[in-house]
Amino acid sequence: MDVLRQRILQALCLTDDFYNHINDGYLRLRISDVPSNTIGEQAYCIIGARESYLSALKIGQWDGFNCSLKDSNNKTLIISKLEETHTNIEIFLQHVSIDEINSNLLFDLLEHEVQHHGQLIRYAYANKIKFPKSWNTRYTV
Template sequence: MDILKKRVLQAMSLTDDFYNHINEGCLTLKISDVPSNTIGGQAYCIIGARESYLKALKNGHWVGFDCSLIDSNDKPLINSKLEETHANIERFLRETGIDNITSNLLFDLLEHEVQHHGQLIRYTYANKVEFPKSWNIRYTV
């Protein structure tokens, strides 16, 4: 299960790199001509999922979605929340063994984070934004 922990942390690092790389103006970008929230709205969902899955991991079951991000257009706040949630999950993984419930929740968190990577790739292409180097390496974009 160490590989699962490693992959969760790797996915979170890629997300963090993405939001560190883009400029603040990118947070309001959408995909035109399709139902779409913003790149900042994607951050809200990612941060909320990290916070909510950590709560679920600690409780052994899903206890609902909640997000502490109050402004999805504030790049310093988003980056701070991404760093905080990443560190909190990394600390939990370092200190906790993985049982069946925890591994299922970790897989759910990993799937959620990576699903947002796919969405962010579409946003990035649609808005002609440059990818961070780590995404070029990982996803060949």
């Protein structure tokens, strides 16, 4: 289970790197000619999932989706919320035995985060956004 903990933290770092790397104007971009929300709205979903899964992990079951991000076009706020949720998850994982928590929720958190990586790769290609070095290393994009 230490590998699962490591992979979750790696995925969180990659997401944080992507949003730190892009400029503010990119948050409003969509993928043209297909149903699409914005890159900023992707952050809303990611942050909300991090908050919601952490809450679920603490009580042992899914308890619904909530997101504290109030402005998906504000890069400073997005970065702050990504850092906050990353730290909160990391602290939680350091202070609990993974065997004592619902491993399905941990896998769901990891899958959700990585699924957004795939979406963000499509957004970046569609909008000709360069990737941070960590993404080039991890995903060979």
